[in-house]
Amino acid sequence: MIPSPNLLSMITVFFGILFFLILTFLPSIVELKKPKDPGPRIIVEYDHIYLSDLENRKSEDGELKANVSILGEIVAILTFLPDLES
Amino acid sequence: MFIEVLEILFLFLTAVMVAYLVRHYIFTLAVLKNSQKKKANPSFESTIYKPTVSVLIPARNEERVIGRLLQRMTELAYPKDRLQVIVIDDASRDETGKIAEQYSKAYNYIKVIHRSEREGGRGKASALNAGLRYADGEVVLCFDADYYPQRDIVEKLVKEFADPKVGAVQGRVVVLNEPQNLVTRLVSLERIGGYRVDQEARDKLNLITQFGGTVGGFRRQLLEKLGGWDGQMLAEDTDLTFRVYLAGYKVKYVLDAECYEEAVDSWRAYWKQRYRWAKGHMQCAFKYSLKLLKSDKLTFAQKIDGILLLNVYFMPIIVLVSWIVGIPLFVLKFSQWLSPFWAAMLISMYSVVGNFAPFYEVSVGTYLDGRTHAQWLIPLLVFAFLYNIPICTKAFLDLLFSKLTGKVGNHWEKTTHSGNGNSYIIKLLNH
Amino acid sequence: MDALQAVVSNLLQVVGEALQALLVFNILFICMFFPLDGSLKRKMAILATGNIFCLILNMLFSMFAVILDASMGDFSKALFAVLSPLFNLLWIVSFWSVSLTFLARSKHGG
Numbered sequence: 001m002i003p004s005p006n007l008l009s010m011i012t013v014f015f016g017i018l019f020f021l022i023l024t025f026l027p028s029i030v031e032l033k034k035p036k037d038p039g040p041r042i043i044v045e046y047d048h049i050y051l052s053d054l055e056n057r058k059s060e061d062g063e064l065k066a067n068v069s070i071l072g073e074i075v076a077i078l079t080f081l082p083d084l085e086s
Numbered sequence: 087m088f089i090e091v092l093e094i095l096f097l098f099l100t101a102v103m104v105a106y107l108v109r110h111y112i113f114t115l116a117v118l119k120n121s122q123k124k125k126a127n128p129s130f131e132s133t134i135y136k137p138t139v140s141v142l143i144p145a146r147n148e149e150r151v152i153g154r155l156l157q158r159m160t161e162l163a164y165p166k167d168r169l170q171v172i173v174i175d176d177a178s179r180d181e182t183g184k185i186a187e188q189y190s191k192a193y194n195y196i197k198v199i200h201r202s203e204r205e206g207g208r209g210k211a212s213a214l215n216a217g218l219r220y221a222d223g224e225v226v227l228c229f230d231a232d233y234y235p236q237r238d239i240v241e242k243l244v245k246e247f248a249d250p251k252v253g254a255v256q257g258r259v260v261v262l263n264e265p266q267n268l269v270t271r272l273v274s275l276e277r278i279g280g281y282r283v284d285q286e287a288r289d290k291l292n293l294i295t296q297f298g299g300t301v302g303g304f305r306r307q308l309l310e311k312l313g314g315w316d317g318q319m320l321a322e323d324t325d326l327t328f329r330v331y332l333a334g335y336k337v338k339y340v341l342d343a344e345c346y347e348e349a350v351d352s353w354r355a356y357w358k359q360r361y362r363w364a365k366g367h368m369q370c371a372f373k374y375s376l377k378l379l380k381s382d383k384l385t386f387a388q389k390i391d392g393i394l395l396l397n398v399y400f401m402p403i404i405v406l407v408s409w410i411v412g413i414p415l416f417v418l419k420f421s422q423w424l425s426p427f428w429a430a431m432l433i434s435m436y437s438v439v440g441n442f443a444p445f446y447e448v449s450v451g452t453y454l455d456g457r458t459h460a461q462w463l464i465p466l467l468v469f470a471f472l473y474n475i476p477i478c479t480k481a482f483l484d485l486l487f488s489k490l491t492g493k494v495g496n497h498w499e500k501t502t503h504s505g506n507g508n509s510y511i512i513k514l515l516n517h
Numbered sequence: 518m519d520a521l522q523a524v525v526s527n528l529l530q531v532v533g534e535a536l537q538a539l540l541v542f543n544i545l546f547i548c549m550f551f552p553l554d555g556s557l558k559r560k561m562a563i564l565a566t567g568n569i570f571c572l573i574l575n576m577l578f579s580m581f582a583v584i585l586d587a588s589m590g591d592f593s594k595a596l597f598a599v600l601s602p603l604f605n606l607l608w609i610v611s612f613w614s615v616s617l618t619f620l621a622r623s624k625h626g627g
Contacts, residue, residue: 009584016581020574024607027462027615032268037459039264039274040510043236043344111548118552413599445610446549449617453553458621461614465607 092415099408106401109394110443113287114450120290121454135248138168139240140223140306144213146176146206148231149185151348154511155231156189159196164240170223171196176213177206182231210299211315211322218306218314227303234262234511235301235345242343247305253335254326256285256295256302257343262507266351271463272470273349273356275448278460282341282451289339293391297330297337299323301345308335319373321366328374328392334383348507357477364399364474364481371396372489402475403482444471535575538605542571545609550616556623563616567609574608575601 022029031037141159145152152173159171173190175183175198186198199216206213214228225244229235235257236242243255258281261274288295297304299322312329319325330337350356378384378392445464452461546564578601585593 009588013581013584016577020577020604021607024611025465027611028464028466031459031462032271035265035459037457038271039457039460040262040346041260041264041455041457043260043346114549115552122554446545446613449613450549450553453617453621456621458618461617464614465611468607468610 089415092411096408096411096415099404099411102404103401103408106394106398107443109391110447112291113284114443114447116287116291117283117454118450120286135245136165136168136241137224137244137247138170138222139164139225139227139244139303140170140172140221141227141229141240142172142174142214142217142221143229143231144174144176144210144217145178145182145186145231146213147178147180147182149178149181151232151507152182153185153189154507155229155233156186156196158234158237160189160193161237162235162240163237164244166193166195168223169195169240170221172217172220173198174213174217175200175206176216177201177203209317209322211317211319214322215314215317218309221306224306225303226306226309228300229345230300230347232348232507233259233300233345234347234507236343239301239343239345242340243301243303246338246340249338251336252305252338253308253330253333254297254302254304254337255343256297256337256339257345258282258285258339258341259298259301259347260344261349262346262510263348263351265510268466269353269356270349270351271460272466275452275460275463275467276470277349278451278455278457279444279448282454283447285339286341288391289341291387291391292336292385294327294331294388294395295337295339296395297323297327300347301343302337304330305335308333319366319369320362321370324367324370324396325373328370328378328396331384331388331392332374332377332381346507346511353473356473360474360477361481364478365485367396367399368482368485371400399478399481402471402478406475406479535572535579538575538601539568539571541605542567542609546613550613550620553617553620555620559620559623563619567612567616570608570612571605575605578604 143152143155143159156171156173162169171193173186173196175186183198183200186196190196190198197220199220201207201213201216205216218226225247227240227243239257243257246252246255259277260281261270261277263270264274265271285295287293304326308330309326312326312333315322316325327337350359375393375396378389378396381389384392445467448464448467449461452464543564546567550563551560578597582593582597582601585597589596
């Protein structure tokens with residue numbers, strides 16, 4: 001059996017809880033109203049050159065094609081080697 | 087006697103919540119530790135490994151978004167002579183098929199499969215299986231129609247297959263229409279917690295990394311050996327994840343293979359999506375829990391993580407039941423062997439600390455992403471969590487009902503894409 | 518001297534009542550916040566601020582519990598025991614999220 005609470009005490013508790021909830025959710029309300037960081041997150045497109053872009057380029061110069069394939073091998077080896085600066 | 091039974095039940099429920107709490111914290115700490123390490127150089131083998139790839143794109147009534155994805159497919163950096171894009175027009179009633187056909191005519195590596203009303207519309211698994219029949223790449227990747235990947239995502243994903251133990255890969259999903267409204271912003275936070283922390287941690291700790299159904303793929307031979315996607319399962323991605331692990335392979339998570347998605351933008355759509363995920367996961371839980379425990383191909387840690395992963399959608403129900411049991415227990419007063427102090431500690435644990443863990447996971451995820459104010463919305467995730475309680479409860483009851491009555495109610499409720507993400511793509515391209 | 522003793526005694530009482538929340542807040546904060554990149558001074562300042570918030574808020578919660586107890590008796594104790602951790606969850610998560618912004622600024626030299 002729950003006894004009937006005093007009106008004044010209940011009003012005090014009610015407004016106290018309301019104030020607490022507003023305070024707690026204030027950062028969320030601020031960010032929703034005036035978003036400083038709404039996103040979306042920028043995805044880094046790509047962090048190295050794609051040789052396929054060079055390979056796909058139409059070229060009748062055989063030397064260019066040979067250079068591209070050698071460059072491909074060099075890049076592959078360089079990527080494999082440890083970072084010497086670290 | 088009744089009180090003692092309730093106490094034992096309450097203790098059990100609290101123990102389950104503590105298990106998830108510990109899991110969340112371990113994941114968060116693992117990711118924090120890993121973020122401080124210098125990124126390892128890729129292996130030589132993975133750098134030169136360029137298998138033939140088939141990309142499957144199931145699409146049903148996706149006219150607002152399919153063109154954007156197909157245009158992106160033409161911009162991929164992967165060598166086009168090693169790439170095959172297969173669009174499965176799954177009995178669409180709009181212009182999806184026509185848009186896909188236009189691309190198919192312009193680019194010889196893009197192919198369209200049109201499914202009739204009679205054979206199509208049976209869910210994503212069915213559509214993917216139809217596409218798989220035409221795939222001839224060594225690797226099969228999947229993208230949902232509303233996605234927008236990086237140009238180099240194929241290279242980043244397929245290089246992991248240089249390791250013969252890798253059976254599947256999963257990339258990271260980033261919400262594109264995040265600024266749209268409160269729902270999209272909260273979904274984005276959930277995605278950050280899931281992909282920046284959860285998946286990354288599971289991968290680094292060699293646990294069960296989940297294939298999320300999109301932005302990922304499989305070795306085609308393995309996929310065919312496993313019988314493709316199971317059309318009876320609502321969470322066909324989770325189902326395949328466990329089949330891959332039980333076959334002795336692993337799923338590799340590739341954090342820097344990123345793709346934009348268009349998140350649900352209304353609470354109704356959120357409900358439908360999560361309901362499907364919850365019910366699907368629960369189906370998998372019933373199907374795989376025992377198999378997981380008996381398997382000799384998994385480590386002990388993987389088995390524990392697998393069980394926790396399978397049963398994650400039971401968590402909101404467990405919290406609800408613990409409130410129902412715990413509150414009256416405290417009011418009615420505990421029996422002699424459980425003092426009020428310990429009772430208070432238990433209540434505190436599950437309602438305070440236990441629920442903290444996912445918030446901290448999301449917070450750390452946003453921080454590592456370099457976000458500055460997005461985390462101010464994290465307190466609102468409390469409401470999202472409360473919303474998940476009736477979703478998961480209904481999913482469980484519907485599943486139970488269908489099991490008891492024998493009625494299979496696995497109706498695939500497709501997520502509708504409004505194409506609102508298109509405007510953000512334009513903004514990002516001009517960035 | 519008596520006044521000082523009374524103040525100290527009251528403070529100890531408040532700390533005692535807020536002990537659970539203080540324990541949870543400090544353990545989680547130290548485990549989760551300190552490993553992040555950022556200025557150590559700023560982290561310490563934020564931790565100290567959080568402890569003060571914790572004491573103030575739990576003192577307020579206790580006052581409300583007294584008000585409820587006067588009106589509702591034993592039921593209020595049960596209500597308070599259940600609601601207090603939930604209220605603590607709300608303010609700690611909110612505090613944590615704002616703290617990350619201040620820490621991020623220190624990381625970027627702000």
